[in-house]
Amino acid sequence: MQATHIILPLIVAVFVAAGASLLGSFAILKRMSLVGDALSHVAMPGIALALIFKLNPFIGAVVFLFIAVIGIWIIEYRSALSLDTIVGVFFTASLALGALIMPEHDLIETLFGNITSLSVAESVVSIVLSLTLIAVIFALHRKLALNMVSQDIAQSIGIRNKRLEFIFLLSFALAVALGIRFVGALLMGSLVIIPAASAKNVARSLMSFMLGSMAFGMFAAATGIFVAYRYALTPGPVFIIISTLIFITTIMIRQFREA
Template identity: 45%
Template sequence: MTLDPGGLGLELAMAVAAGLVGCFAVLRRMTLAADAMSHVALPGIGLALLFRLQPLLGALATLLLGTLLIWGIERRTRLPIDTVVGVVFSAALAVGSLLTSGEELIDALFGGAGKVSGLQSALGAAAALAVIAFVLASRDRLVVSLISPDIARTSGIRVAALDLAFLVAFSLTVALGLRFLGVLLMGSLIIIPAATAKRLAGSLRSMFAISVAIAVASATAGTFLGAALHRPPGPIAILVASAFFLVSLPRRRRA
């Protein structure tokens, strides 16, 4: 297998976005929700394959639809986001696996190392940059609303709009990683580096840096080791990320 520079660039941009989005997903206590949320891409992929459309478009459509749905349910019922996502989107995985079959299902679940077109790379990179720009530009508002939504309101932050924007950024990041990691593993590339960084960092700045570094290192290791061992890159990337997490366990951080 030969390495594809366009695909590699896209993976790295996706990993940076995953590292950053993951920090706020972990800080907002969305760890389980984030994982389950990525499953909602599966019915989209199934439907797209059924109608001979680009699978990623189907995934993106159901991800965004799912995002609006959990945002709406959370606002109306005030249930914790873990509950809403857990219930609604485990069902999505079931529907998706009925719609998708055979090898396509394995690729959709765990990702593969297929070649990407120039257009796909460009669109993917633009989306990754948009996610990165959003997290960096909104980090102050995200921090304040994380501490208390009521304080955020009195500070002039539109909390509901910010929540929705964050969920959209999250979904976009999941969609970006689907080709590489699949619906089962993409949530983990968002969560594991950030969870590791949370253990090690003593400030938000260092949490960002550690999380991005681990996400990029894991994705890169997945690509190169996968190519060398003739294995799909996704599972290797997640194993590497998990190794970082295990190493972080005995360490108690900071001053």
């Protein structure tokens, strides 16, 4: 890989990580850490089918994610079964199914991502959709925060919680579809959660939490792509390792403050 070839992936990774980490800050507050893993697993069979039928894998992922989001939403409101149980059973099964039908030479890339394989058009679409995701979360952040603090209070001033949660799940699906090319289906949940978890360790206000999460995600993405290029590694796992180092640092800062 030549040095100029990493510029586009680097830009895409920074935007995708910004969107996913910002979304992650609310996923953490709503205790929905598991949903990221679940959705990335659901995307697997979609990607596999798209590859088999020579379609863009992004489209396959989006279709399957959309179906999964409707499923999750219905389960949460209409079923007595615990969301954790459903997610644990069916979404892992879809990972297994995806792994079985996935063309073998695409399997590793789908599991661990490879952002350097994106075309220019795909890169542009990824950046635009990431910006859309960021705009949606910023536009809804007050309502999302109030919904997290107390659904009753939110509803009492006219916020429609169910609709809001559906939009949030759709945003979640979009973040997963975007991020899966970067870090892969196995690590996608971490792209959403680790930067936000790190920011929560050090942030006291909502705004610093949201911006901190984005900053950690963007920093880890940029350094991740750079380190991966320098040492010829897969970017996704490098991103996760760097994010984890940031997380450990924030824990130490928190301990130090509380001491």
